[in-house]
Amino acid sequence: MVLQFTKENGVARLKFNRPNKYNSFNQELAFAVQKALDDCKNDDAIRVIVLTGEGKAFCAGQDLAEATDPNGPPLKNIVGEHYNPIVTRLREIEKPVIAAVNGVAAGAGANLALACDIVVAKKSAVFIQAFAAIGLIPDSGGTFFLPRLVGAQKALALMMTGDKVTAEEAEKMNMIYKSIDDQEFEENIDKMTSKMAKMPTRGYGLTKKAVNESFNNTLREQLDVEERLQAEAGATEDFKEGTQAFLEKRKPNFKGR
Template identity: 60%
Template sequence: MSNSIEVKIENKVATIRLNRPEVFNSFNREMAFLLQDTLDECEKNAAVRAIVLTGNGKAFCAGQDLKEVTNPDLNPGFKKILEEHYNPIITRIRAIKKPIIAAVNGVAAGAGANIALACDIVVAHDKVSFIQAFSLIGLVPDSAGTFFLPRLIGFQKALALALLGDKISAEEAEKMGMIYKCVPTEEFETTINALALKLANMPTKALGLIKELYNQSMTNDLEAQLALESKLQIEAASTEDYAEGVAAFMEKRKPEFKGR
């Protein structure tokens, strides 16, 4: 049984670790399918209320394992790589109604960078770099890089990074709005743990609905978005966590959300 994906569930947080450190956690077919299965399991598991995606070793993820695509006996072809590997990973990340933190522990390149940027909250330490490496080997960005990056940092900056393949430090990435936060390396684990625990103890149903609203805002017009806000606010107001939140506010105590 492969160990290219490691999972640990503790304190309502599932930590998923990409575990091919010898190739900077680059994806092969097996790891891509295992990550999809792991995300599905986290979605179904009521004991999981927040997810952390990170990597083992020196890298978060270097994208596609080029040894796989250059080996005629292993290469599934780019059509399968995109339609069966990366596209399903991205759609799962966005569809799961639980918050997902990308804890970027090292270089995030190519598809690895774009998988990180598809997550809900991206935190990196100050020795991390991000690179849209595709053009440097004659390819185009995939894994929704052309969707999320222009929306995060603007059309001109995103296009330049895709064309030039510039390496961007985590500090630069935070300043341009590409990621949520860059933290000192020595504070990275503590920051991730605190953030994940905070999310895991918040009203999970509401967080999932917020995520849905922001997903739809990418393509909705104002009228459609206002209608969706109304619909999902009514849904949120029917949850046990909403009742607990109001009761705790009125009683001037800390709420105890159950994710229901």
């Protein structure tokens, strides 16, 4: 089983499960992740999604044995059929996605993490843009997300040098949300997901949609997006519950609808 996929208390956990290969991706794992994300999208009981890795690594990127196999898929197919559909799903699913980076995240593994909504990492974890070392360009959305997170010059330097970035350095340069002590990592992830699974999921999804659209909009266009999506949010059951709870001075009981 290359992917451990579990659901509990509104939280779906996708754990890459090729620890002997540092959770590097092959076709089987890529298609399993795509299928699991589709399941999460269609399951109303799932209100937050976590991506993480089994063992010491989060994901070391592409399994080069598959990429160099004469009988395996060509690079164009690996990018277009394996990674691009995952990145698209991560960005378009109207539920929060957390990358819980438990170890090294290299190449496509690093960029899949950055495509998630929130990235938290163990302090012992590192991020590596490993593509230049084998003559390739960053894929899996790396050339889109990394420059927007850290700036073009910093992104290009990391892509061209392949320098390792520690989790603490990644937090300081705004590449990730937070670095966490290794011993407290799982507890922090559990607290975060438990909290988010009880929040207004539709509002989260609309917030994510607004941020996605902002990348290509002028201010005036984005104000129109906010107006449209705020009207949608105001029509949800969670908005009614949230305002009623505020007026009644009690904690809201959001249903994600």
